[in-house]
Amino acid sequence: MNPAGFSIQMRRAWAIAKKDIRIYYLKGPVLIFGVFMPLFLFLAFLMGSRQLPLSFLVSGLVGMTLFFTATAVSPAIFPWEGQAKTLERLASCPVTVEAIVFGDMIASTLFGIGITIITVIIGLVLGISLMHGIMLLTAILLAAVCFSAVGMLLAVPPTNVPSNIMMLSSLIKFPLVFISGIFIPLEQMPPWGLALAVCSPLTYFTDIVRYAFTGMHYFPVIIDITALAVFTVIFTVGTMYLHKRTMPQRM
């Protein structure tokens, strides 16, 4: 079999994903960060705006959780591995850059899904009813891949200093949360806010989650799903293309 073939490279990407999960994700501090960071943001917002229904806030919490967890670690993996020279080890193995990037994406997708399911369970425990479970699951799967690709895009600048990437990552991630209808419903946004919101994949995911929990949505669900799918393809192809170009500069 051709080792450069798609199925073989996918298997090797899975090996990289397992390595990532072992080394970077199954760590106490990472898991704690994944659960507590969105929870604290949510609590802060809950205390500040009590007039919003709990179902709206839990929907936002689910959106934030998936977004933050799927993009929490992946931007730093390349800089860490570049620094430790383990990226050079991967680069000298019969694995394509696309497979390395995809392996990192698989790990962050699984981490995002795992933590988000915990958040959904918290929502259900708080008494929120789930009206469209299958749709929620589909959206979580799709958005997890999309946000993982966002995380890998943040790692494109060829620096091996993780703090530089984390700073850039925060600069992009936090504004995205505020324009994505998590804290302010899309219906209440000014036109310029709405114009920004449609550019964020998180907007569509949060809209679907809200639909799954409350039956209400701003965009038609098919638009939400299509938009998420388009963002996923663009970000995945984009991150693979850009990493292929910048990878040698890390060595």
Place this chain on the structure above:
Amino acid sequence: MSTVIHASNLTKIFGKSIAVDHVSFEVQKGEIFGFLGPNGAGKTTTTRMLTGVIPPDAGTANILGHDIRSEPVLAKQGFGVVPETSNAYTDLTAWQNLMLMGELYGLPRARAEKSSSDLLGMVGILERKDQKVQAYSKGMKQRLILAMALIHEPELLFLDEPTSGLDVQSTQMILALLHDLNKQGTTIFLTTHNMEEANRLCHRVGIIRAGKIVAIDAPEKLKTAIDQVHKIEVSFDRDVPDNSLAGLEGVITVNRTGDKWQITTRNKDATIHSVSAFSQQNGVAIVTLNTLAPSLDEAFLRLTQETQQ
């Protein structure tokens, strides 16, 4: 004999400096090829281009019949790499590192486990296979990355300063292993500073200076080629007159030091034959006869300094 590495005009430019300048050479199947050069000469950059870690700015590298740029996966499937700095995952155990390598090279699980056990036993860290690599000494880490590079039984092995900074025990173990691997047919591309190591192991060496290849040859030929005038040291069981040796074929000068005669000649082979004939004709027995070649260190220094001037 087939060509395993064919580098043609490999060039790498970093900013305004040319790190590797149109380097061309070939390595044949079954060879141990030493790649020598002073710090910053371009050894590691060349190795990184050959192993597909960085792309060349010009030139091509064909490894095991595959162009490293257009068919990198096929080329990489056939070789293993031992870099200068240990790059095993320190948060994983030695066993987990080897299993990861097995998966990245597409080995079936059972074969990966068997090879891992054998290799860890061979490099002497089997009993510590379940310990995280961060607790390993430098020598153990180096032995582990050698095992990681060998898990798929590569035809070709690239090693960048594999014994740099290691204790004698680890160094000897690695050198013996390389010797055995070569005997079993593995082609070895070895980057080293250590002339003694290159002299002992390599069939041929290439010397690089300021990004350019200045010499490629067998170590012994390289040592003798740098001097036009060769030295021979001979001693006899009886005293012989000074002028009797001066007239022999090819002899330029003759000097006596203690009970030995040091002869300089332009034609080593002819002089040795005439010394032998002289001993028979005059009924004197040769006690010792040595050719005094410069060391590989001297050859290296001469070749690299000449290029610098």
